[in-house]
Amino acid sequence: MSESDDGGSRRGALIGLLVAAVMLAVGLWLAHDLTAASKMQDCLMSGRTNCNVIEPAR
Structure with missing residues (x-):
């Protein structure tokens, strides 16, 4: 086994890890x-007309 084979194996593993992280x-x-x-649809289906998200005061 040469060093180039080991580097290719690591490159493939890193690409796989990157793909998994992106997914x-x-x-x-x-x-x-x-x-x-889903929360917005539940609010609208209950008949409410004001379904805006209320941000808490800081």
Whole structure:
């Protein structure tokens, strides 16, 4: 085995790790977005007309 084989193995592992991290980030963003949309739909389906998100005062 030469050193170039070892470097290629690490490169593939790093690319796989990067792809997994990107997929995790996109999944978390999508889950957050879908949760917010679901809460808005629940509010609107209950007949309320003011479903704006209220930010707490700091």
